[in-house]
Amino acid sequence: MISIEGLKKVFSLNNKDVVAVDNLNLHVEDGDIYGVVGYSGAGKSTFVRLINRLEEPSEGTVKIGDKVITSLSKSDLRIARQDIGMVFQHFNLLWSRTVAENIAFPLEISGVEKQEREKRVLELIELVGLAGREDAYPAQLSGGQKQRVGIARALANSPRVLLCDEATSALDPETTNQILRLLQDINEKLGLTIILITHEMHVIRKICNRVAVMEHGKVVEEGNVIDVFTKPQQQVTQNFVEQLTGSNEEEEDVTELKEKFQEGILLRIQFLGESANQTIISQLVKQFDIHVNILQGKITQTQGGSYGTLIVQLLGPQQDEAMQYLKEQDVIEVEVIQHA
Structure with a gap:
């Protein structure tokens, strides 16, 4: 289980404190696909970077399994991060490396021997559907293929948790659906816990079991996806649901x-x-x-x-x-x- 208690992040901007994440509490069950949705500036990307301490929390704790991530030393954190894969919005690939070399990179850093490394890379290339493209460079790939490389790289060290920060927002709708199906397949095959950050309710509807809605750095609503969709309590949640279901248009139709x-x-x-x-x-x-x-x-x-x-x-x-x-x-x- 991922347990997050009282998480807070304060940035200093022009000698003023800006609270990006404010007293956030969240619990994610093992093997779940958990969505976090919010508009730009809601604090969701900062939140996901706090989980693996790419951003250092100002307050609060993050616990993954029996490890309190927020209490680890830098050397212990480097080891713990092998259990936490991350997929980025803009892929963050090494452009001078091939597909196989990009996927192998975290294994090299971890000191995995060459033979074992090559075997693992081939397994991951097959898993994400890139067989035959292992020698291609990122510039030769489509957006969806680049994100598949990013996902394979994130899975290289066999993590228990996969963090996806707007992993589909740079993709067209058809490719988005393909990547979502891939994430769902990975979740089922590997039993991976996935936290999915997005501003698109379509993404939440497709693959998430539970969802948290963020606004101004806080979780304002949380629950099973179907409950949140059918009975949104907060105005921001209602806005998201209306975008997807066309509720405003429905009300106009009702009048007619x-x-x-x-x-x-x-x-x-x-x-x-x-x-x-x-x-x-x-x-x-x-x-x-x-x-x-x-x-x-x-x-x-x-x-x-x-x-x-x-x-x-x-x-x-x-x-x-x-x-x-x-x-x-x-x-x-x-x-x-x-x-x-």
Whole structure:
């Protein structure tokens, strides 16, 4: 487990103290893919660099397994960092070295013998899907290939933890999805704990199990991804979710729907978890003397399951009974938009 308590970082800028990370507390379970999301300036990149002490904390503790990282001497820290891989936004590759030589670099520093080093490099090249490109230089690679090299290099010393600082923000959407699938595959194959720093809620939705939302150096909201997506508590979280789900556009559509469909009952039905895949509407029609007109709908997949929203119109003699039936289901939330 990664346990972070009271973590704080204060920078001095023009003789003024600037608090980049402020009393941050976080716990990440072994083998988890944990997302940290926030806008630019939220402190998330500083936070991830505090974990392996690329930045020295002003206060607080970071504990990984049984090692208190913040208490280690410089020599012990160098050893401990072999258990903490890091992937950077802009790759940070050595441009005069080939793919294989870049991946081998941390092994050279660790004093791994040449034969073992070459064997490990070939394993990692295969793992990240770069077979046949081992002799290429970074300038000959696409952005996605460069990041694969960065990931392989970060895995060279078989770390227990992988820190990803905006690892996909320099990539196009298709390549981003490929890198996310690679990280997910690595997590499953190696049991690696991954902390993923991003400003993109799409990235969180794709592969993370839990998420922390940062604002002004603090964690303002934290929980399972599906819970945070469906019930955001803070305004910054709501903003992130709206960017992904188009909630603002949905509200505009609802106003138009209320004007257009003035008969019966208009409902917004929110499906949580696996219930998004169930045939609840079909069951409703079978049990009650009603017609159901589906006006709008969207289902989204997350690592924690599916969630979605339907806006429906209920018409018929048993529309009130049907509405009550929906409200009694503990797997969904129902909001009455309009009752004629």
